[in-house]
Amino acid sequence: MFNAKDYTLAWQSASFTFNKMYNQNFRNFYYAANSYYNYFNSQANANSTFATTTIDPANWTAIWSDPTYGMNSTKAMTWWVGASVKGENSVYYETLIDHFAERGIDLTSAMPALVGSTAKVTT
Numbered sequence: 001m002f003n004a005k006d007y008t009l010a011w012q013s014a015s016f017t018f019n020k021m022y023n024q025n026f027r028n029f030y031y032a033a034n035s036y037y038n039y040f041n042s043q044a045n046a047n048s049t050f051a052t053t054t055i056d057p058a059n060w061t062a063i064w065s066d067p068t069y070g071m072n073s074t075k076a077m078t079w080w081v082g083a084s085v086k087g088e089n090s091v092y093y094e095t096l097i098d099h100f101a102e103r104g105i106d107l108t109s110a111m112p113a114l115v116g117s118t119a120k121v122t123t
Contacts, residue, residue, distance in 0.1 A: 025078070028085065031122050032077035039120045040064070040071045054113075059105045069099050077121065084115035084122045 040046045046064050047057075055063065063070060070076045082092030093115070100107050107114070115121055 025082070028078045028081045029074065031081040031085070033074045035081065035121045036071070036074045036077045040077065043072070046071055055105075055107075055110050062103065062105060063100060063107075066099075066103075069096055080115055080121045083111070084119055 043061065043064050047060065065072055066076070068076060069079050071080060079092050079096060083090060083096055086092055088111070093111070096115075097107055097111070113119065
C-alpha cells in the first residue's frame with residue numbers, strides 16, 4: 001500500500017521522465033548521460049579519451065568547457081550524441097561545426113574522431 005510520500009516520489013519520477021521524453025530526444029539524453037559519466041565527467045578524463053585527435057590542447061579546453069555545446073554536462077552532450085547518431089548531414093553536426101568555427105576552432109578534420117562510428121559519445 002502506498003503512503004503519501006511514496007506516491008509523491010513516484011509521481012515526481014514519472015513526471016520527470018515524461019517531461020524528458022516530450023522536450024528532448026530520450027535516446028540522445030540516455031547516451032549523453034552514459035558517455036558523460038563514463039568518459040567526460042572531468043576534463044582530465046576527456047583529455048585522455050581524445051588525446052589522439054588533432055585538436056590543439058587550448059582549443060580542446062574551449063570545446064570541453066563551452067557552456068552551450070561543450071562536453072561538460074549531459075545537456076550539452078546531447079548535441080554531440082545527436083551528431084554521432086544522425087551523421088554529418090544533421091542539424092546537430094552542422095551546429096557544432098558552425099558554433100566552434102565562430103570561435104576560431106575548426107572541427108572539420110577532428111569530427112570523425114569526436115562523433116564518428118568509433119567515438120565514445122555513443123558507446
